[in-house]
Amino acid sequence: MDRPEKTLVNSAVHPSHQPYDEDEGLSRRVVGRIGGAFFTLSGVVTLATLLLPSRPLHVLGVALVATAAIGIGIAVWLLPWGSWSRRAPLTLVPVAFTLIAIHNYFARDEPARFGLFFIVTFTWIGLACPRWTSLPFVPLMIVAYVTPLVVTGTSIATALSAAVCTAPVCVLVAEAIAWVGARLRVAQRSLRESEVRFRSLVQHASDVVAVLGPDGTARYVSPAIQHVLGYRPEDLIGTSVFDRIHPDDLPHARAQLTEIVLGRGAMPPTQFRYRRADGSWVYVEATATNLLDNPAVGGIVINARDISERKRFEKELVHQAYHDPLTGLPNRVFLQRRLADSLAQAARERTRVALLFIDLDNFKLINDSLGHDAGDRVLSELGKRLLGCIRCGDMAARFGGDEFMVLINGTPGTDAALAAADRLAATLAEPFVVDGHELVITTSIGVALGGDPDDRPEDLIRNADAAMHRAKLLGKARRVVFDPAMYAQAVERLALERDLRHGLERGEFQIYYQPVLDVRTRRPVEVEALVRWHHPERGLISPGEFIPIAEETGLIVPLGHWVLAEACRQLAAWRTAFPDCAPSAVSVNLSARQFRHPSLTADIAQILAETGLPPASLKLEITESVMMDDTASTLEALRDLKQLGVQLAVDDFGTGYSSLSYLKRFPTDAMKIDRSFARGLDQSREDQALVEAMIAAANALRLQVTVEGVETEEQLEFLERVGCDLVQGFLFAPPMPPDEVARFLHTGLQTSGFHPPALL
Numbered sequence: 121m122d123r124p125e126k127t128l129v130n131s132a133v134h135p136s137h138q139p140y141d142e143d144e145g146l147s148r149r150v151v152g153r154i155g156g157a158f159f160t161l162s163g164v165v166t167l168a169t170l171l172l173p174s175r176p177l178h179v180l181g182v183a184l185v186a187t188a189a190i191g192i193g194i195a196v197w198l199l200p201w202g203s204w205s206r207r208a209p210l211t212l213v214p215v216a217f218t219l220i221a222i223h224n225y226f227a228r229d230e231p232a233r234f235g236l237f238f239i240v241t242f243t244w245i246g247l248a249c250p251r252w253t254s255l256p257f258v259p260l261m262i263v264a265y266v267t268p269l270v271v272t273g274t275s276i277a278t279a280l281s282a283a284v285c286t287a288p289v290c291v292l293v294a295e296a297i298a299w300v301g302a303r304l305r306v307a308q309r310s311l312r313e314s315e316v317r318f319r320s321l322v323q324h325a326s327d328v329v330a331v332l333g334p335d336g337t338a339r340y341v342s343p344a345i346q347h348v349l350g351y352r353p354e355d356l357i358g359t360s361v362f363d364r365i366h367p368d369d370l371p372h373a374r375a376q377l378t379e380i381v382l383g384r385g386a387m388p389p390t391q392f393r394y395r396r397a398d399g400s401w402v403y404v405e406a407t408a409t410n411l412l413d414n415p416a417v418g419g420i421v422i423n424a425r426d427i428s429e430r431k432r433f434e435k436e437l438v439h440q441a442y443h444d445p446l447t448g449l450p451n452r453v454f455l456q457r458r459l460a461d462s463l464a465q466a467a468r469e470r471t472r473v474a475l476l477f478i479d480l481d482n483f484k485l486i487n488d489s490l491g492h493d494a495g496d497r498v499l500s501e502l503g504k505r506l507l508g509c510i511r512c513g514d515m516a517a518r519f520g521g522d523e524f525m526v527l528i529n530g531t532p533g534t535d536a537a538l539a540a541a542d543r544l545a546a547t548l549a550e551p552f553v554v555d556g557h558e559l560v561i562t563t564s565i566g567v568a569l570g571g572d573p574d575d576r577p578e579d580l581i582r583n584a585d586a587a588m589h590r591a592k593l594l595g596k597a598r599r600v601v602f603d604p605a606m607y608a609q610a611v612e613r614l615a616l617e618r619d620l621r622h623g624l625e626r627g628e629f630q631i632y633y634q635p636v637l638d639v640r641t642r643r644p645v646e647v648e649a650l651v652r653w654h655h656p657e658r659g660l661i662s663p664g665e666f667i668p669i670a671e672e673t674g675l676i677v678p679l680g681h682w683v684l685a686e687a688c689r690q691l692a693a694w695r696t697a698f699p700d701c702a703p704s705a706v707s708v709n710l711s712a713r714q715f716r717h718p719s720l721t722a723d724i725a726q727i728l729a730e731t732g733l734p735p736a737s738l739k740l741e742i743t744e745s746v747m748m749d750d751t752a753s754t755l756e757a758l759r760d761l762k763q764l765g766v767q768l769a770v771d772d773f774g775t776g777y778s779s780l781s782y783l784k785r786f787p788t789d790a791m792k793i794d795r796s797f798a799r800g801l802d803q804s805r806e807d808q809a810l811v812e813a814m815i816a817a818a819n820a821l822r823l824q825v826t827v828e829g830v831e832t833e834e835q836l837e838f839l840e841r842v843g844c845d846l847v848q849g850f851l852f853a854p855p856m857p858p859d860e861v862a863r864f865l866h867t868g869l870q871t872s873g874f875h876p877p878a879l880l
């Protein structure tokens with residue numbers, strides 16, 4: 121409905137209030153009424169002149185004409201000009217000329233009035249009609265002018281010359297007025313058009329436009345209010361804008377209005393909540409312009425729009441910036457902020473804050489074996505469990521990957537923090553069921569406590585991280601409290617990393633070989649190459665210490681290449697030196713990083729070509745976890761290697777997910793059962809059953825089986841009984857330098873009296 125509101129803005133722009141028709145000048149009704157007024161006025165003036173001392177010759181006649189003019193004037197005023205044609209008022213002109221002529225006849229001694237009434241009539245024509253309307257009436261005017269003069273005895277020439285002199289004045293007056301009127305109408309039309317434009321903009325804009333009084337009372341509200349806030353404009357006009365502003369935003373809104381009323385000018389956008397017609401709150405952004413001094417407006421013009429959607433979006437962005445999308449937990453940034461607050465509070469209140477750095481053990485295996493979707497589900501379930509474990513006011517956050525943080529405020533001390541860590545670990549260790557697989561996840565937790573005035577969030581995080589790494593190094597599935605000595609270890613690790621680079625350049629590495637024996641003949645048939653580092657200051661360093669660092673830094677690639685080349689060269693040399701008792705193959709460990717290196721196959725082919733070693737004499741040991749990673753490319757890499765003719769063995773079998781399916785799918789030749797199983801053979805029937813099952817599976821898949829870490833005769837006998845092919849371990853020989861291996865190969869079987877040196 122487009123009902124015009126009675127407001128300042130509307131009254132200023134509504135066309136129905138204009139005295140002019142669109143193009144033709146004054147409206148027909150106004151033209152008629154002005155005509156009526158002129159008749160009446162002229163009649164009244166004429167009657168009044170009768171009271172003057174210089175009376176006309178024929179008073180009664182003049183009085184009658186004047187009375188007739190008044191009567192006609194009143195009738196003309198009342199006539200329905202609006203419903204008649206636009207030219208209808210022009211009929212008044214002959215009537216007026218007739219009255220003027222009769223009047224002039226009776227008042228012939230008053231020549232001044234002759235022209236005056238004609239000028240009045242032409243004034244009306246100029247006022248009421250478009251330009252050049254006066255011209256056609258000039259002849260009629262001359263007739264009306266001349267006729268009474270001639271009838272009363274004036275010569276026609278005199279009468280005509282007087283009429284001809286008056287006519288230009290009449291036309292000039294009429295045209296001047298018509299010209300000014302036309303100009304005014306053009307100006308008015310353009311004003312009206314701009315008003316219409318403005319009106320249509322205001323009426324149809326999606327933003328709400330309102331005009332307020334200085335006290336906040338609404339004087340005008342645009343129709344957009346209906347779809348923005350659900351009100352009709354007339355519901356709000358006359359009410360205070362503050363009635364519907366949220367109480368929390370009210371002081372600010374009032375202050376803003378006061379400022380704009382006092383300040384004069386425009387106000388920057390301000391936001392507040394406004395109550396919708398249905399009672400809900402929406403965020404509104406408004407700008408205000410003080411037009412109190414502008415007579416056309418006389419108020420504060422408000423431009424407002426609903427910004428709820430934007431607010432929601434902003435809120436979402438803020439949430440995203442501070443939360444992890446997978447688990448919905450706070451992220452690293454959020455945790456750091458909260459930790460800063462917690463530390464400040466703890467320093468004030470002299471309490472302690474505990475930070476638990478939780479890292480999932482072997483989470484990569486889940487991703488690799490069951491896929492990333494399954495891994496994501498585990499992480500998200502884990503997030504929920506963490507949330508369920510923490511108290512209100514504490515915080516659980518995902519720090520990235522498989523790392524989580526728990527912040528505990530107001531903890532009494534280390535024991536309480538450790539107890540909390542144990543509780544969390546126990547909750548997280550409950551089995552997860554993903555895609556029908558039951559998974560148990562252990563965690564390594566680093567615990568750091570803070571709350572001293574100079575404790576910084578980044579220090580506490582670094583401490584908890586260091587403690588978590590310590591827990592990993594100590595064998596995972598445990599929690600460790602941070603100790604400043606860990607810094608020393610970290611520094612030492614850095615030094616080791618640096619020395620590792622130099623060690624390679626300076627030739628500080630040596631390969632030891634451990635014989636691998638045939639279970640039935642008890643004779644050495646193969647050797648495993650195991651690298652050693654002769655550190656210039658620290659002496660012999662075990663691979664368990666430096667291989668992980670070499671892996672992390674990428675140095676494993678050149679180091680592994682050197683081991684491969686050296687092992688192949690050594691076996692080729694033995695084969696030449698002892699053609700009868702040389703091992704048939706050398707096993708070399710391949711790290712994950714080496715395995716994925718694009719030039720691996722080409723490098724091995726080159727080494728074999730250079731050393732002249734038959735490819736079948738090289739056995740590459742690849743761990744289970746490497747095999748399970750990204751099956752398509754792994755399969756391709758394994759096939760490439762297989763095409764060279766080398767043997768492939770799955771190393772440390774039994775320590776990962778021990779899936780038989782990949783053994784079947786991948787082109788492997790051998791399986792090496794981890795030494796931890798050999799150790800268990802003496803004490804545990806379960807381990808015996810497991811080893812027996814693994815050997816049976818390997819036999820079924822026609823894989824050669826080696827059991828590592830054989831240390832006792834009993835273990836050896838058991839393995840022989842269950843069909844194991846090859847064994848290696850301290851029972852026979854430790855890893856040894858090449859010359860000792862040569863001696864061993866000559867002496868053959870040694871099954872007793874060996875005591876492993878501490879480092880080996």
Ligand SMILES: Nc1nc2c(ncn2[C@@H]2O[C@@H]3COP(=O)(O)O[C@H]4[C@@H](O)[C@H](n5cnc6c(=O)[nH]c(N)nc65)O[C@@H]4COP(=O)(O)O[C@H]3[C@H]2O)c(=O)[nH]1
Pocket residue numbers: 634649650651662663664667680683709710711741771772795828829830831848849850851854855880
């Ligand atoms: N308790 C016990 N241990 C025994 C017995 N017999 C052999 N061992 C030890 O078991 C490990 C067997 O090697 P691995 O499982 O491949 O495990 C290796 C292998 O994963 C890695 N490694 C060694 N050399 C290299 C290498 O050149 N390249 C790569 N990528 N990794 C290597 O370091 C790991 C540890 O190597 P080492 O310290 O030489 O430890 C060797 C060996 O000394 C036994 O009867 N009892």
